[in-house]
Amino acid sequence: MRTAFIEGLLEAAKDRPDIVLLTADLGFSVLEKFHDALPAQYLNVGVAEQNMMGMAAGLADLGRTVFTYSIANFPTMRCLEQVRNDICYHGYPVRVVSVGGGLTYASQGYTHHGVEDIGVMRALPGMTVIAPGDPAEAAAATKALCDMPGPAYLRLGKAGEPKVHAGPIDFAIGRALRVRDGADVTLVSTGGMLVYALETAERLAKEGIGARVLSMHTVKPLDEAAIVAALAETALVVTVEEHNVGSGLGAAVAQVVAGIDGPRAAFRRYGLPDERYSRVGGHAYMREMMGDLRALVHAALPRARRGG
Amino acid sequence: MPDIEQTKAKARRIREHALRMVHRANASHIGTGLSMADILAVLYGGVAKVDAANPRDPDRDRVVLSKGHGAAAFYACLAESGFFPVERLATFCEDGTALAGHVSHHVPGVDFSTGSLGHGLSLGCGVALGFKRDGRPGRAFVILSDGECDEGSIWEAALFAPHHRLDNLVAVVDYNKIQSFGTVKEVLDLEPFADKWRAFNWHVEVVDGHDHAALAQAFAAVPAVAGRPTVILADTVKGKGVSFMEDKLLWHYRSPSAEQLEAAIAEVRGTE
Known part of the structure; x- marks a missing residue:
């Protein structure tokens, strides 16, 4: 996804001198091609995220569209107040881009x-929050972010994620993509979990359970209509x-669920529990902390079919 | 160059407005407003290229009041500079006002909202860098408090600006030597302060922050050294101009009573 991002940004920035890319000294072997092609639109500010975000606001005040690049928590939490006050409050078109979303590292x-990070960013009024599901969505999101007013957070995984979408996609910020149809259960996925959601849906299909899969690449503003329909x-x-x-995402969708009067589907959240952990290991090993999505569906569906 | 008689008159009016505003609103932070009134008057007396008739001119200099708690004096300065009617100052902190107790960009003439300390110098770096890369002549003026320099983010920006040769960036420290809980020396000593900025490769001017001619001269010298940002360490007195407020921590918090207001305004009018 980060390759799709940087290639998409480079293509857009060639015709848009107002687009600049700042990094807080991260992105080795990723950002060089941007720097080499457009040195006047690139700057490594050093290991200083607070300064990077304040500067991004200053540059935006002079009419620039600013992309900042760093790893997961560094451009979101370290400098949260700069993002809130200097960027969001002024409504500047700054795109906070992070790689290593989730358990990637x-x-x-x-x-x-x-x-x-999604929770922290979606807490900010005016902030758009996007976690693309595959490289095609990452490329489309990058393109869309070049033209959108106001601030945004773009949460990427790493490089080399599988492509989910075979052909062109009808991507719009704030509108879920229905990636698979099914009548029994809806899996609402955000970020790189889309691959796992689809794999699970295929296994469920073999067991006679139809699963709709939505790629909810935009967590904020949330596509509430897609949730209500599901x-x-x-x-x-x-x-x-x-x-x-x-x-x-689970909390965001729960807010929609809570607003529905009358009969509706049962609702569950799959992800990391709200607990500290000391587990360390490979990505697949770390994901075991979240349990098995198929087992969750199997446990919840019979009761859901009985009406709750 | 600023007309010193005019800037002195302006500083007197800023002080008087700020006193009335904090009295009416029962607000804090009069001490800081009084300590930087002269800096503001000189900056808005012909130094900063800003035009109240064209407040959003993209080529204007940007002014960042990083010490956003000095809002009353700043709004007073902007009103006196023609950005909005002085009558509006009476709405300071009132229901529905734009004139918040910490600086708001919803007030005409304000470029950036501030209030949490340590944000302004980075904003200034972004502006200065943008102007440089565009080949435009604009500058960024950032007014810092001394206590604010406890924030690490200030030093991130301080490291950045000289490395990128931002000689169109000017920081002014309102060095009144008092912060929230006591003197700067007691709470977290900044000395040797000028040496710190020099070690970060800034051009340093140390001036009497109430001497309008000295301030004007320091501003006029910018950039004193090509490629270097300038910091003006303005030696000031908290509460300046009102004898019973001068150098008193209490006036970081207290709002003057009606009698105190009357006495304070009499002193301010008599100043100089």
């Missing part, structure tokens, strides 16, 4: 796990995210 330890048309809705379920 699995073996690197807790400091490098971005598992509350709650009406299928018996069980499950959010799927590599993130703390207490503040991310």
Whole structure:
């Protein structure tokens, strides 16, 4: 996804001298091609995220569209107040881009796990929050972010994620993509969990359970209509995210669920529990903390079909 | 160059407005407003290229009051500079006003909202860098408090600006030597302060922050050294101009009573 991002940004920035890319000294072997092609639109500010975000606001005040690049928690939490006051409050077109969303940097330890970043960013008024599901969505999101007013957070995984979408996609910020149809359960996925959601849906299909899969690449503003439809048309809705379920997509969708009067589908959240952990290992090993999505569906669906 | 008689008159009016505003609103932070009134008067007396008739001119200099708690004096300065009617100052902190107790960009003439300390110098770096890269002549003026320099983000920006040769960036520290809980020396000593900025490769001017001619001269010298940002360490007195407020921590918090207001205004009018 980060390759799709940087290539998409480079293509857009060639015709848009107002686009600049700042990094806080991260992105080795990723950002060089941008720097080499457009040195006047690039700057490594050093290991200083607070300064980077304040500067991004200053540059935006002079009419620039600013992309900042760093790893998961560094451009979101370290400098949260700069993002809130200097960027969001002024409504500047600054795009906070992070790589390593979720447990991507699995073996690197807790400091490098971005598992509350969506929650932190979606707490800010005016902030758009996007976690693309595959490289095609990442490319489309990057393009869309070049033209959108106001601030945004773009949460990417790493490089080399599989492509989910075979052909062109009808991408729009704030509108879920229906990637698969099914009548029994809806899996609402954000970020790179889309692959896992689809794999699970295929296994469920073999067991006679039809699963609709939505790629909810935009967590904020949330596509509430897609959620409301899923709650009406299928018996069980499950959010799927590599993130703390207490503040991310699961929490966002729960707010929609809570607003529905009358009969609706059952609702579950799949992701990381709201707990500290000391586990370290490979990405697949770390994901075991979230349990098995198929098992969750199996456990919840019979009761859901009985009406709750 | 600023007309010193005019800037002195302006500083007197800023002080008087600020006193009335905090009295009416029962607000804090009069001490800081009084300590930087002269800096503001000189900056808005012909130094900063800003035009109240064209407040959003993209080529204007940007002014960042990083010490956003000095809002009353700043709004007073902007009103006196023609950005909005002085009558509006009476709405300071009132229901529905734009004139918040910490600086708001919803007030005409304000470029950036501030209030949480340590944000302004980075904003200034972004502006200065943008102007440089565009080949435009604009500058960024950032007014800092001394206590604010406890924030690490200030030093991130301080490291950045000289490295990128931002000689169109000017920081002014209102060095009144008092912060929230006591003197700067007691709470977290900044000395040797000028040496710190020099070690970060800034051009340093140390001036009497109430001497309008000295301030004007320091501003006029910018950039004194090509490629270097300038910091003006303005030696000031908290509460300046009102004898019973001068150098008193209490006036970081207290609002003057009606009698105190009357006495304070009499002193301010008599100043100089």
